[in-house]
Amino acid sequence: MFVDQVDLSEARAPTSVRRKLKPVLLWSAVTDTTQGAGAGEILSAPLIIEYPFKRTTGPVIGAFLTGLRERVLIGSRAEDGRVIVPPAEFDPVSGNDLTELVEVGPAGVVTTWAWVSAPHAKHPLDRPFAWAQIRPDGADTSMLGAVDAGAMENMQTGMRVTPVWADEREGHICDIARWIPESDGGNA
Numbered sequence: 001m002f003v004d005q006v007d008l009s010e011a012r013a014p015t016s017v018r019r020k021l022k023p024v025l026l027w028s029a030v031t032d033t034t035q036g037a038g039a040g041e042i043l044s045a046p047l048i049i050e051y052p053f054k055r056t057t058g059p060v061i062g063a064f065l066t067g068l069r070e071r072v073l074i075g076s077r078a079e080d081g082r083v084i085v086p087p088a089e090f091d092p093v094s095g096n097d098l099t100e101l102v103e104v105g106p107a108g109v110v111t112t113w114a115w116v117s118a119p120h121a122k123h124p125l126d127r128p129f130a131w132a133q134i135r136p137d138g139a140d141t142s143m144l145g146a147v148d149a150g151a152m153e154n155m156q157t158g159m160r161v162t163p164v165w166a167d168e169r170e171g172h173i174c175d176i177a178r179w180i181p182e183s184d185g186g187n188a
Contacts, residue, residue, distance in 0.1 A: 060089045063101050065171040073105040073163075075139050082140040105136030107162040109181060112142075114153045125178060130155045134179060148178045159183075 018116050057065060060076055067074040075098040076087035084092070085105075091098055113132035119125055124146045133142035134154075146161070149155045160182040168173040 029040075039059050039110045060087050060098065060101070063087070067103075068173065069169045069177040071106070071165045071169070071173040072103055073106045073136050075141075076100065076135070077102050083138060085136055085143050088144065093124035102111055102138065104138040105163070107160060108139070108142075110147065110155070110157055110159050111135050112157060112162055113147065113155055115155065117152070120131040123173070128152070129178070132179070134160070145176060145179045148180050153154045154181060
């Protein structure tokens with residue numbers, strides 16, 4: 001396999017660096033000593049990706065996470081009066097800082113959903129459930145949550161749901177273990 005010749009004369013490079021590339025055989029570097037049975041030792045180097053810093057959550061996200069730990073949902077008020085949940089640090093229209101925090105919910109309305117009939121190990125529930133966008137009472141935006149409705153027939157857009165809080169909360173989105181239909185009495 002050969003690489004096509006590339007004419008760089010029309011490129012924006014200065015005339016002094018314009019030239020034609022020569023055809024190159026791409027697979028000539030792969031030999032029996034690097035591939036296949038009897039292969040020689042292949043050079044490798046460990047790759048460790050680290051982020052050696054910590055980010056503070058700040059006053060807005062920190063308030064949201066603290067609220068979750070205390071079983072309270074917090075949103076931020078945008079300059080146009082809308083309440084954004086989870087709270088935004090910056091106004092989505094103007095880009096200005098948002099500092100007014102508002103308690104919402106905790107119950108809300110399902111605005112859209114998708115049914116998961118075969119959950120896998122990384123899902124929040126070990127039985128069929130719905131991923132749903134839930135707009136908490138008093139909010140103008142929705143947040144993602146797992147709704148434990150029992151069966152797909154029990155799910156519908158516009159249904160009211162309430163959160164089931166984790167027994168041990170630590171200020172993490174998983175402090176909401178799941179959402180359940182209010183028609184179930186709001187009991188876990």
